[in-house]
Amino acid sequence: MTDILETATDGTLEESRSRGRRSWWQRLRADRTGMIGLVLVVVVVLAAVLAPLIAPYDPNQQFSNGLSEFGMPRAPDGTYLLGTDLLGRDLLSRILFGARVSLVIGLVANGVAVAIGAAVGVVAGYFRGWLGTVLMRFTDVMTAFPALVLAIALAAILRPSLWIVALVIAMVNWVYVARAIYAQVLAVREQQYIEATTALGVPTLGVLVRHILPQLSLSLLVFATLGISTSVLLEASLSYLGVGVQPPTPSWGGIINASQSYLTTAPWLVLFPGLAIILTSVGFNLFGEALRDALDVGGRR
Amino acid sequence: MTAYVLRRLLQGLGAILGVITVTFILTYIVPVNPAQMIAGPSATPEVVQRIGHQLGLDQPLPVRYVHYLWSLVHFDLGRSYAQRTLVSQLVATHLPVTLKLMLTGIACELLLGIPIGILSSVAQGGWWDRGFTLVAFVGVSTPQFVVGLILLYLFGYLVPWFPLGGYGNGSLVHYVLPALSVGFAGAGWYARVLRSSLIDVLRQDYLRTARAKGVRPRAQVLRHALRNAMLPVIALVGLDLGVFMGGVIVVEQVFALPGLGQMMWQAIQVLDIPVIMGGVLMTAIFVVLGNLIADMVYPLLDPRIQYH
Numbered sequence: 292m293t294d295i296l297e298t299a300t301d302g303t304l305e306e307s308r309s310r311g312r313r314s315w316w317q318r319l320r321a322d323r324t325g326m327i328g329l330v331l332v333v334v335v336v337l338a339a340v341l342a343p344l345i346a347p348y349d350p351n352q353q354f355s356n357g358l359s360e361f362g363m364p365r366a367p368d369g370t371y372l373l374g375t376d377l378l379g380r381d382l383l384s385r386i387l388f389g390a391r392v393s394l395v396i397g398l399v400a401n402g403v404a405v406a407i408g409a410a411v412g413v414v415a416g417y418f419r420g421w422l423g424t425v426l427m428r429f430t431d432v433m434t435a436f437p438a439l440v441l442a443i444a445l446a447a448i449l450r451p452s453l454w455i456v457a458l459v460i461a462m463v464n465w466v467y468v469a470r471a472i473y474a475q476v477l478a479v480r481e482q483q484y485i486e487a488t489t490a491l492g493v494p495t496l497g498v499l500v501r502h503i504l505p506q507l508s509l510s511l512l513v514f515a516t517l518g519i520s521t522s523v524l525l526e527a528s529l530s531y532l533g534v535g536v537q538p539p540t541p542s543w544g545g546i547i548n549a550s551q552s553y554l555t556t557a558p559w560l561v562l563f564p565g566l567a568i569i570l571t572s573v574g575f576n577l578f579g580e581a582l583r584d585a586l587d588v589g590g591r592r
Numbered sequence: 593m594t595a596y597v598l599r600r601l602l603q604g605l606g607a608i609l610g611v612i613t614v615t616f617i618l619t620y621i622v623p624v625n626p627a628q629m630i631a632g633p634s635a636t637p638e639v640v641q642r643i644g645h646q647l648g649l650d651q652p653l654p655v656r657y658v659h660y661l662w663s664l665v666h667f668d669l670g671r672s673y674a675q676r677t678l679v680s681q682l683v684a685t686h687l688p689v690t691l692k693l694m695l696t697g698i699a700c701e702l703l704l705g706i707p708i709g710i711l712s713s714v715a716q717g718g719w720w721d722r723g724f725t726l727v728a729f730v731g732v733s734t735p736q737f738v739v740g741l742i743l744l745y746l747f748g749y750l751v752p753w754f755p756l757g758g759y760g761n762g763s764l765v766h767y768v769l770p771a772l773s774v775g776f777a778g779a780g781w782y783a784r785v786l787r788s789s790l791i792d793v794l795r796q797d798y799l800r801t802a803r804a805k806g807v808r809p810r811a812q813v814l815r816h817a818l819r820n821a822m823l824p825v826i827a828l829v830g831l832d833l834g835v836f837m838g839g840v841i842v843v844e845q846v847f848a849l850p851g852l853g854q855m856m857w858q859a860i861q862v863l864d865i866p867v868i869m870g871g872v873l874m875t876a877i878f879v880v881l882g883n884l885i886a887d888m889v890y891p892l893l894d895p896r897i898q899y900h
Binding site for chain 2: 428429431432433434435436437438439440441443444445447448449520524527528531532533534544547551554555558561562565568569572573576577
C-alpha cells in the first residue's frame with residue numbers, strides 16, 4: 292500500500308502519462324540541437340565510409356608540387372583544398388581517412404567499454420555481497436587513475452596499434468558505465484516482477500539476461516552514443532602525444548602532433564584536424580544528450 | 593564531524609592502497625624485463641640474472657608486493673632505467689610545475705565559470721545565456737591540446753602577449769595560456785552547473801523572504817544564494833580531478849612545461865617503466881587527495897549536511 296502511495300505522490304505517474312502522448316522518436320525529432328548533432332554524426336560517418344571515393348588524392352602520397360620552393364607546406368588553394376602537410380601530402384585526403392581511424396576506435400573502444408561496464412555493474416548490483424563490494428571497490432580505485440595518464444602508460448608499454456589503442460581506451464572508460472549501471476540494477480532488482488521471476492524458478496542467468504538487461508537497454512544505448520565522444524577525444528589526445536595510432540596511418544591527433552612546430556607558419560595543419568575532432572565530438576555529444584532526454588534516462592555529463 | 597573526517601581519511605588511505613596495488617600489478621604484467629632494461633641489450637644472461645636477483649625479481653609475487661609497499665612508505669619509487677637517478681628525485685623536480693598548472697587551471701575554471709554562471713542565470717534565456725551555452729558545449733567537446741594550440745597561435749603569435757611556450761624562469765606569465773587551456777572546458781561546464789543550481793536556489797523560500805524584506809537583487813544573489821548554489825560545483829571540481837589531471841599532462845606537452853607530463857613523455861620514448869609508473873602513481877594519489885579535500889571543504893560550506 293505504501294508503495295502505491297509513494298508512486299502516486301512522486302509525480303512519475305502523471306509525468307509518464309503526459310510524456311506518453313508523444314513517442315521518443317517524435318521527441319527526438321523535435322529536438323533541434325539534437326538534430327544538428329545527428330547531421331554532424333552522419334557527415335562524419337559518411338566521410339569515413341566514403342573516404343576512398345571522395346578523397347581527392349591518396350592520403351599517403353607525397354606530391355612533388357605539394358611543398359613550396361622553400362620546402363614548406365602549401366597553404367589551402369584550388370589544387371589542395373585544405374593545403375598540404377610537411378611531407379607534401381594532401382591534408383583534406385588525410386583528414387577524410389583520419390575519420391576512419393577516429394570512428395573505428397571510437398566505436399570499438401566505447402562498445403567494449405559499455406560491455407565491460409554493463410557486465411561489472413549488473414553482476415555487482417545483482418549479487419551484491421562480497422562480490423559486489425570487491426567489484427565496486429575496484430571500480431572506485433580505477434576512477435582514481437586519471438584516464439588519460441593511465442591510457443598513456445598502457446599504450447606506451449603495449450606498443451600502440453589501432454586495436455591496442457581501442458582496447459586501452461575501453462580499459463579506462465568502462466568505470467563510468469559500471470557505476471551508473473550498478474546504481475540502476477540496485478533499483479531494478481527490488482522490483483516485484485524480479486521477485487516473481489525468481490520465485491517462479493527462472494535461473495539466475497535467465498533473470499539477468501532476459502529480465503534485467505532489457506531494463507537497462509535504453510541507458511546502454513545512451514552510453515553507447517555519448518561515450519563515443521569521450522573515446523574520440525581520448526584517441527586524439529593519445530595520438531597527439533605519439534602513443535596512439537602510428538604514422539603513416541592518418542589520424543587527427545597524429546597530424547597535429549607532426550605539425551605542431553609549424554603552428555605559426557602553417558596554422559591550417561593544426562586548425563583543420565582540430566576542427567574535425569571538435570565537430571565529431573560535438574556531434575556525438577549533442578545527439579547523445581538529445582537521445583538521453585528523449586528516452587528519459589539518466590546518464591553521465 | 594570528527595568521526596566523519598576520520599572515516600573519510602581512512603577511506604582515502606584505502607583508495608591509495610588500491611591505487612598502489614593496481615600500479616604494482618601493471619608494473620609486473622608489462623612484457624619488459626627490468627633487469628634486461630638496466631643491463632642493456634648486449635648483457636650476458638648471467639649479468640641479467642644477477643641484476644634480477646639484486647632487484648628481487650626471483651622472489652615470489654607477495655614478497656615483492658610487500659617490498660614495493662615498504663619502499664613506497666619510504667618514498668622510494670625505484671630508479672630510472674635511462675637516467676640512473678631515483679624516480680622520487682625526478683618526481684620532486686617535476687611535481688611543482690604540475691601542481692602550479694593544476695592550481696592555476698582550477699582558478700581559471702572558477703574565476704571564469706562563476707561569473708559566467710551568475711550572468712547566465714540572471715539573464716536566463718537571453719542571448720548571453722544562449723551564447724555561453726554554446727561556448728560551454730564546444731568547450732566540453734574540445735580536447736585541451738587543441739584549445740592550447742589555438743590560444744598559443746592567437747595570444748602567443750598573432751597578438752604576442754604571452755611567451756610561445758616554455759618555462760623560462762617559471763614566472764606566472766608562462767602559466768596563463770596553459771591554465772586557460774586546461775580550465776576552458778571546466779569553466780564552461782561549471783558555469784552551466786552553477787546556472788541551473790542558482791536558478792533552483794533563487795526559487796527557494798528563504799530568498800522569497802529576502803526579496804520581501806527588500807534585500808537588493810545583487811545581494812540576494814551574491815550574499816544569499818551563491819553560497820548554497822556553489823555546493824554542486826565544489827563537489828564536481830573534486831569528482832572531475834581525474835579528467836582534469838589528464839588535461840594537465842597533455843597541456844604540459846603543448847607548452848613544453850617541465851612537469852610530470854613531460855617526465856612521463858620522455859620516459860615513454862625509452863620505455864623507462866619505473867618513471868612511467870611513478871608518474872601514474874603520483875597523479876592517481878593526487879586525485880585521491882583532491883577528492884578528500886573537496887569532501888572536507890563541502891561540510892564547511894554547508895553545515896546542514898548530516899554526517900554518517
